[in-house]
Amino acid sequence: MSDQKSPSPAGIEQRYLAIIFTAVAITVFLITWTGIRESRSDSARLLVMQGEAFIEVLAQATDNTIVSETFYDFLIHQRFSEIAVPIQQEALPAVTDEMLIDLAVDHSLYGAFLFRADSTLAGGGIVRGSLARLPDYVIYEVNQLIADPENNFVLLLDEGDSPDEMIHYYLEISNTLDRVVVLVAGALYYTEALEQTQVGYLAQKMAHEEGVEYIIYQTTEGIVFSSRRAGELLAIESDPFLADALESEHIASRRYNFHDQEVLELVRPFSTADYPFGLLRVGLSLENYQSIIRGYHYQMITLAVILFSLVLVVVMYSNSRRKRAEIARKYKRIKSISDTIFENMRTGVAALDAHGKIVLANDAFESILHLHNVDGKQWNTAVTEPLLSFEAISPGSGVSHELELEIGHEGAKKSLLIAVSRMFAESEGLQGLVVVVYDITRIKELEAKSARRERLSEMGNLAAGVAHEIRNPLNTISIAAQRLAAEYAPTEQSDEFLSFTRQIKEETRRLNEIITRFLALTREDRESRTSVDLSRLITEFIQFIMPEAQDLGIVVKAGIESGLTISAGPDNVKQILSNLYNNAKEALTGRAGEITIAARKHRGQVLLEFADNGPGIDPTLREKAFTPYYTTKEAGTGLGLPTVYRIVSDLGGDIRIEQSETGGVSIVINFPV
Numbered sequence: 001m002s003d004q005k006s007p008s009p010a011g012i013e014q015r016y017l018a019i020i021f022t023a024v025a026i027t028v029f030l031i032t033w034t035g036i037r038e039s040r041s042d043s044a045r046l047l048v049m050q051g052e053a054f055i056e057v058l059a060q061a062t063d064n065t066i067v068s069e070t071f072y073d074f075l076i077h078q079r080f081s082e083i084a085v086p087i088q089q090e091a092l093p094a095v096t097d098e099m100l101i102d103l104a105v106d107h108s109l110y111g112a113f114l115f116r117a118d119s120t121l122a123g124g125g126i127v128r129g130s131l132a133r134l135p136d137y138v139i140y141e142v143n144q145l146i147a148d149p150e151n152n153f154v155l156l157l158d159e160g161d162s163p164d165e166m167i168h169y170y171l172e173i174s175n176t177l178d179r180v181v182v183l184v185a186g187a188l189y190y191t192e193a194l195e196q197t198q199v200g201y202l203a204q205k206m207a208h209e210e211g212v213e214y215i216i217y218q219t220t221e222g223i224v225f226s227s228r229r230a231g232e233l234l235a236i237e238s239d240p241f242l243a244d245a246l247e248s249e250h251i252a253s254r255r256y257n258f259h260d261q262e263v264l265e266l267v268r269p270f271s272t273a274d275y276p277f278g279l280l281r282v283g284l285s286l287e288n289y290q291s292i293i294r295g296y297h298y299q300m301i302t303l304a305v306i307l308f309s310l311v312l313v314v315v316m317y318s319n320s321r322r323k324r325a326e327i328a329r330k331y332k333r334i335k336s337i338s339d340t341i342f343e344n345m346r347t348g349v350a351a352l353d354a355h356g357k358i359v360l361a362n363d364a365f366e367s368i369l370h371l372h373n374v375d376g377k378q379w380n381t382a383v384t385e386p387l388l389s390f391e392a393i394s395p396g397s398g399v400s401h402e403l404e405l406e407i408g409h410e411g412a413k414k415s416l417l418i419a420v421s422r423m424f425a426e427s428e429g430l431q432g433l434v435v436v437v438y439d440i441t442r443i444k445e446l447e448a449k450s451a452r453r454e455r456l457s458e459m460g461n462l463a464a465g466v467a468h469e470i471r472n473p474l475n476t477i478s479i480a481a482q483r484l485a486a487e488y489a490p491t492e493q494s495d496e497f498l499s500f501t502r503q504i505k506e507e508t509r510r511l512n513e514i515i516t517r518f519l520a521l522t523r524e525d526r527e528s529r530t531s532v533d534l535s536r537l538i539t540e541f542i543q544f545i546m547p548e549a550q551d552l553g554i555v556v557k558a559g560i561e562s563g564l565t566i567s568a569g570p571d572n573v574k575q576i577l578s579n580l581y582n583n584a585k586e587a588l589t590g591r592a593g594e595i596t597i598a599a600r601k602h603r604g605q606v607l608l609e610f611a612d613n614g615p616g617i618d619p620t621l622r623e624k625a626f627t628p629y630y631t632t633k634e635a636g637t638g639l640g641l642p643t644v645y646r647i648v649s650d651l652g653g654d655i656r657i658e659q660s661e662t663g664g665v666s667i668v669i670n671f672p673v
Contacts, residue, residue, distance in 0.1 A: 046331045047289055051266040052251045054212075055282045075443060077155060080170035083107050084181040087114060088174045092122065100124040110167065110184040117178045119143050124182070131167065131184065138169050142180050149173045157187055211285050213263050217270070218242075219278030236279065242267065246279055255286070262286050288330060295323060348437035351423070352379055356390040359432070368416070368439045393420050393435065404440075415444040470511075478508045529651075532573055534564040534606060534671070538599055541577045553592035554585065561600045566671040572647050579640040580610040580667055587614035587665060594662065606671040613662035622657040641667075 087095060087103060100112040104127045113124030113134060119142060126132065141154050156169040168187040173180045217224040220236050236242045245252040245267040256265040263283040271277035348365030352358055356379045366372060374382040379390040386392075387405045395401040400421035406413055417438040481504040490497050538560050549556050566573075584595045596611040617625065626645045644667075648655045653671045660666035 046327065047264055047284065047286075048253050048266070050331055051253065051264060051282060051284050054284075055251060055266050055268050055280055071438075073155065076168065076170075077153060080155075080168075080183050080185075081153065081172060083109075083183060084170075084172050087112070087181050088172070088179070092116070092179055095123060097123040097125055101127055104128075104183075108185075110186060112184070113182040115142050115146075115180040115182065117146060119146055122179065126184065129167070129184075129186070130165070134169075134182065134184075138171070138182065141169075141171055142182065145171055145173050145180055146177075149177055211288070213258060213261070213283040213285050214281070215283075216281040217278060218281060219276045220246075221276070224276075224278065242279060245269065246277075256283065258283055264289075348435075348439075350374070350435045350437075351432060352390075352435065353432040356380065358382060365435075365437055368414075368437050388418070393418060394433070395420050395422060413441075414439065415441045474508045474512050478505055481505045481508070529567050529569055531565050532568050532570055534566050534573065534599060534608070535560050535562050537570065537573050538577065538597060538608075541574065541581075542597060545581055549585075549595070552585065552588075554588060555592075555594045557594065557596045559596070559598040559600070564599055564601065564606050566606050566651070566673065568651050568671070572651070576608075576644050576647055576669070579644050583640050583667070584610055584612040584614070584665070587612050596660070601673075602670070604673065606673060608669040608671065609666060611660035611662070611666040612664040613660065614664040616659060616664050617657065619659075625657055626655075644669075 083103065087100065090099070095114055100114060100123055104110070104112040104125075109127070110129040110131060111124065111126035114122040116122050119139075135158070138156065141156060145152075145154055152175075153170065153172040156171070158165075158167045158169065160166055166187040168183075168185045170183040170185070171180055214226065216226045216233075218233070218236060222235075223233065234242070236246055241252070241254055246269060248269065251266055251268045253264060253266045256263055258265070264286055266282050266284070268280045269277070270280045345362060346364055348362065348368045350358055350361040350365045358374050358377055358379055361371075361374050366374060369383060369385070369388070371382055383389070385407050387407060393403070400419065402417065402419045404415070404417050406415050408414070417440050419436040419438070421434045421436075423432045423434055481501045485498055485501040538558070542556060542558055546556060581595070587593075588595070594613045596609070598607075598609045598611075600607055625641050627642065645655055648669055648671075651671060653669055655667065655669045658666045658668055
């Protein structure tokens, strides 16, 4: 028998090494392949989650913008309705062109018109702007309002050929249905505000973010708005996916070819009071995702080529881990888009859980309420204002509610509009509250100014009629007192007789002066305006009052920049300076004091400041200081500051009362250059 050779140890070792090496290679391959597949799945899942978060933020932001647009229209209607009140209440035959033109001038309108119930023009005219007459479509709307007065007003917007030509036409029919008032005003401020809040603008802005291909709002009737040219899209009923999504209560997603480009499309049912029920469609680019997937495919090919190199496999696995981290970073960056929008909103938003704990709040919320780092705190602990306690803002049994209130902070008042809504989950019930805070302080200030000017206008109508009737008997009394003193002096007690006649003449003179100041308060500014050297006028005024101030023990300090010019009448400026000086002088009556007069350029305007170190004024009474006949001085008439307010307003400026650095009163005026 021949001898049979047994396998050599080296061959066995090589066989085992080959098996072990093959097993390790297969194991590494399976691990790598599993990791790649999981990474692809994670990438797709992360992309869908990011898209769902994005479309939810878009829907919530859209609801807020619609509320803002409705609120703007409500404020515009309220403003014009208040302006039209005097014309609506006046007897129709008594309304003249002059009254309508004065109304337009007083309220900075382009014009005002009045139509009778038979659609004929009763009067009015254009006082500013390039408009020559009312357009035909406005006349048509007047006829329609007379024919169907169920809605007693119409607000029209003419966008014109340029932004400067945007015009509002406000038509309102009286309760007696005997007239229609038409007010014409510039609408640039309105359109600028809408541009910053309208849904289309929001969609366009969000659509510019990286990775977002399009945002479309589509109903069964067609496309309402689109961030880019949509081209020919299937109707909802013709697309089974969209038809199913319209009936669903959740966000649906799919891969979709848009303009020959594959995108991840997320669809959400959406509707508001102003928009019909439809679908919000957001398309996210799959370019980065496809790039990553292609990278993983190349890895598999590379692993197949160099499968038997364990070191290289480890390197490739590490590279896979790095790719996954890159995907996470990209997802985090894309997700930050929604966070950035939330934090940059000017409206304050906070979310609370069912126990009143603040789980989310943006910067605007903390800024409006003067708070800091409120996340994670109980509402009543973070917000100490009693009017804003958790119990006060809770909507009770309702789903949502609104409340308007005024709070104080460091001596200043702020008006807020609070909107509170409940958050519900289908399986868990009430989840918490969403609190939206609007700062409407500026709007309230504008309303107060409008009301104050309207009161002054009404006082002017009263003063014009009363002044003549009072001055005639005053002149008669004064003449009679002079004749008594000159021609009928008694032989006995003549000193007492002359004292009485002097008192009569002095009181009639004082009463005539009060009437003159009252008329100055209510009279319309008819002085022609020129370029006035404010620095020179203030310097001359200080030289004029210096002797009297020295006699009274008052130190006058000045800080006047040179070359300050404004558009005004010189007499109006002198009247402002005189009234402010008299007001400060009277505040220092009975003691030595200090008056500081300063003027400088400030933020494109000219700022004039009159300050004293008198007793000051309570912050709660500062607004009343501009009310005619309101005074805290025993001998005051209450007409000085209202007169200054009227002149400054006519010049297009702004006036406010602050506390001076020395503890007294500081009157600050901003003149337009």
